[in-house]
Amino acid sequence: MNSEPRAAPYGGRPGPAPPRWAAKPVGRLTAGELADALAFLERHRPDDDVLSRAVAGEFARRTAAAEFARRTAADRPPPPPRNP
Secondary structure, eight states, X not given: OOOSOOOOOGGXXXXXXXXXXXXXXXXXXXXXXXXXXXXXXXXXXXXXXXXHHHHHHHHHHHHHHHHHHHHHHHHSOOOOOOOO
């Protein structure tokens, strides 16, 4: 059993409001939100390996998919012109 204290929820502590992305599932975050989440976790929760890995994995997957789409689009010849 883990005897370490848990982090207080955002609603229970004073200070700035949580980031907008904090309430979203990892799969629904944009690439920019994933980058913000990684930076946030590095600053505020460096020991949360599970969450950090989930966010980093999703960010890597999205980045790889975007790069693949960009390269695939660059390799295709342009479509023929349309005749009205």
